[in-house]
Amino acid sequence: MKTENLxxxxxxxxxxxxxxxxxxxxxxxxxxxxxxxxxxxxxLGSRPHLLAHFLEPRLLFKxxxxxxxxxxALATVLRLAQPGAxxxxxGRLLLVLAVVxxxxxxxxxIVVPPAHWKASWIGHNARFCLIVIPTLSFAxxxxxxxxxxxxxxxxxxxAGAAAGLLAAAIGAGLYATHCPDDSPxxxxxxxxxxxxxxxxxxxxxGSKWLRW
Amino acid sequence: MREDGEREWGLFLQAANTGxxxxxxxxxxxxxxxxRQFIRRSLSRACAPETxxxxxxxxxxxxxxxxRQTWMSGSPVAPWVFTIARHKVIDFLRRRGRRVHLPLxxxxxxxxxxxxxxxxxxADIDRHLDSLSTVQRKVVKSIAVTGVSIAETAAxxxxxxxxxxxxxxxxxxxxxxxxxxxx
Numbered sequence: 001m002k003t004e005n006l007x008x009x010x011x012x013x014x015x016x017x018x019x020x021x022x023x024x025x026x027x028x029x030x031x032x033x034x035x036x037x038x039x040x041x042x043x044l045g046s047r048p049h050l051l052a053h054f055l056e057p058r059l060l061f062k063x064x065x066x067x068x069x070x071x072x073a074l075a076t077v078l079r080l081a082q083p084g085a086x087x088x089x090x091g092r093l094l095l096v097l098a099v100v101x102x103x104x105x106x107x108x109x110i111v112v113p114p115a116h117w118k119a120s121w122i123g124h125n126a127r128f129c130l131i132v133i134p135t136l137s138f139a140x141x142x143x144x145x146x147x148x149x150x151x152x153x154x155x156x157x158x159a160g161a162a163a164g165l166l167a168a169a170i171g172a173g174l175y176a177t178h179c180p181d182d183s184p185x186x187x188x189x190x191x192x193x194x195x196x197x198x199x200x201x202x203x204x205x206g207s208k209w210l211r212w
Numbered sequence: 213m214r215e216d217g218e219r220e221w222g223l224f225l226q227a228a229n230t231g232x233x234x235x236x237x238x239x240x241x242x243x244x245x246x247x248r249q250f251i252r253r254s255l256s257r258a259c260a261p262e263t264x265x266x267x268x269x270x271x272x273x274x275x276x277x278x279x280r281q282t283w284m285s286g287s288p289v290a291p292w293v294f295t296i297a298r299h300k301v302i303d304f305l306r307r308r309g310r311r312v313h314l315p316l317x318x319x320x321x322x323x324x325x326x327x328x329x330x331x332x333x334x335a336d337i338d339r340h341l342d343s344l345s346t347v348q349r350k351v352v353k354s355i356a357v358t359g360v361s362i363a364e365t366a367a368x369x370x371x372x373x374x375x376x377x378x379x380x381x382x383x384x385x386x387x388x389x390x391x392x393x394x395x
Contacts, residue, residue, distance in 0.1 A: 001337045001356060003244055006270050009356035010277040011237040013380050018229045018281045082282045083299065084291030152279040154299045212275065212392060 025078055025147045032143025036136045036170055044132070044178040058182035061104055065187070066176055069097055070169030077144060077166055080159040081151025087162075094165075101192075104184035112183070123181030126190045132178075133194035134201075137164075137171035141198060145205055153210050160206015161199050168198035217242075221289040229280065240273060247272055247297055248332070250322035254301045258310065267336040271391040272300045278388050294322070303392060340390035348383030351376055 053059050072093050079087035112120055123129075144163035153159030172191050181187075221239060228236030251272070252265045275296055283292045341349055347369075354365040362380070366373045 001270070001341070002333050003266060003270055003273070004241075005356040005359070006273055006334075006337065007237065007240045007244065008359055009352055009380065009384065010240060010273060011233055012355045012362055013277065013377075013384055014228065014231075014233055014236050017231045020285060021281050022284075024281065082284060082292070083279075083295035084293075085284060085287070150281070152275070152282045152296065152299075154295060212279070212388075 021081060021151055022078055024150060025074075025081070025144075028147035028150075029074075029140065029143050032140040032167075033170060035139035036174060039136055039139070040174040040178070044175070046177045047180055050177055056182070058108075058184065061184065062176045062179070062182050062187050063173075065097075065101065065104075066169045066173035066191070069094070070166055070173060072097060073162055073166035073169055077148070077159065077162045080155065080162055081148050081153050083152050083154055101184070101188055105188050108184045112185075117185065120181075120183035121185040121189060123183065123186040123190070125180070126186070129175065129179060129181075129186075129190045130194050130197075133168060133171040133175050133191065134198050135171070136174050137167040137198045140170045141167035141202055141205070145202075145209055148206075148210055149212075152212060153206070156206045156210035157203045158206070159210055161203035163206065164199040164202020165195065167202065168195040171198070217246075218288060218290050221293070222286075225280070225283060225289055226285060229283070229285065240277075243276070243293065244269060244273065246322045247293070250294060250297055251301055253322070254298065258301075258305055260305055260308070260310065264304065266332045266334045268297075268300055268304050269332075270334040270337050271304070271388070272297045274384060274388045274391065275300060278385060336391065337387065340387050340394070343390060344383050344386055347371075348379050348386060351379040352383040352387070355380060 050059075054063075072090055076087050076090040076094065079085040079090060108120065109117065141164060144166055145160065148159055148163055151159075172195060176187075176191075181190075220242070224235045224239035224242070228239050247269050248265060251268045252262050255262050255265055255268075276293065279296065283289065341352060344352065350369060351365060351371075354360050354368060355362065360368070362373055362376050365371075366376045369376070371379070
């Protein structure tokens with residue numbers, strides 16, 4: 001077939017305006033987030049007296065931090081799905097957030113006497129946290145991957161990993177309102193591990209499903 | 213020359229994404245020679261035969277078509293286009309068992325390419341066409357090869373225009389998949 005013939009067919013296929021990918025991403029994520037929220041409401045629900053302690057710095061940090069990561073991961077996913085777009089700025093922002101988490105851990109180590117470090121780190125239900133965050137992340141991850149398939153990620157593994165980070169942040173953000181452990185030691189370790197699991201799953205899924 | 217070319221691409225694609233078919237056609241038509249030059253040079257740098265260039269040009273045009281919503285309106289078109297082209301060249305060479313590093317710093321000259329070579333033929337696409345479903349193959353061939361419109365194709369094949377549109381779109385998407393999986 002001649003190239004000009006192909007161009008003719010491509011032009012004929014063009015019908016109506018194409019929505020920008022950012023809109024597709026937001027719309028596509030919605031069902032995934034809805035499933036996660038529903039799951040959260042059914043199996044978890046918020047912990048008692050959440051609002052009464054809202055301004056306690058540890059709790060506040062735990063509640064806000066995942067959404068900051070999520071916002072950053074969302075911007076990164078969008079850039080990684082668009083050829084020629086620069087995702088490095090948001091990658092650097094994610095590094096800054098990692099440093100913030102590190103600073104929170106150091107502060108906690110200074111404020112809390114060493115005798116209580118272990119109790120803060122192990123918390124009450126680390127294993128539950130490790131199961132629940134990936135579970136809540138599952139639907140957002142699937143949704144993000146489905147949207148990414150409509151994008152054009154030139155690095156499928158990285159794009160999958162970013163989708164995993166986004167999904168884990170949503171899962172962690174929801175779980176944070178249920179979880180009784182507020183210490184940054186707990187958050188950095190167990191939330192971090194749970195996030196890593198989802199990021200790895202995302203990158204593997206990316207290498208399989210996001211090639212085009 | 214380069215900046216003019218790039219601005220022109222942006223205007224065409226902007227109009228095309230709001231549904232302007234004529235602008236879209238012109239965009240793809242000015243894009244093809246630039247892609248051809250970029251791909252030929254990439255192949256020669258990778259010491260691969262340039263005879264495959266037209267197949268890759270067609271694969272890239274398909275990819276650009278199916279992924280056109282990933283261009284951010286208002287951003288420069290050239291980095292978007294040539295990132296896709298480079299991705300497809302690397303993919304093509306990888307399928308042929310080569311591993312290559314292709315820097316993306318040399319597309320500026322390709323933008324100005326205006327050598328008209330309208331009769332270049334790709335071989336892979338015909339092979340892939342044969343593996344489509346009968347309806348998709350008939351529709352794509354009717355519109356592409358014989359240059360007939362959607363309405364005429366619908367009348368010829370006694371299908372509704374909507375069904376022709378769906379078959380065309382699915383057929384093109386299937387072709388893109390064949391390119392990237394079979395090679």
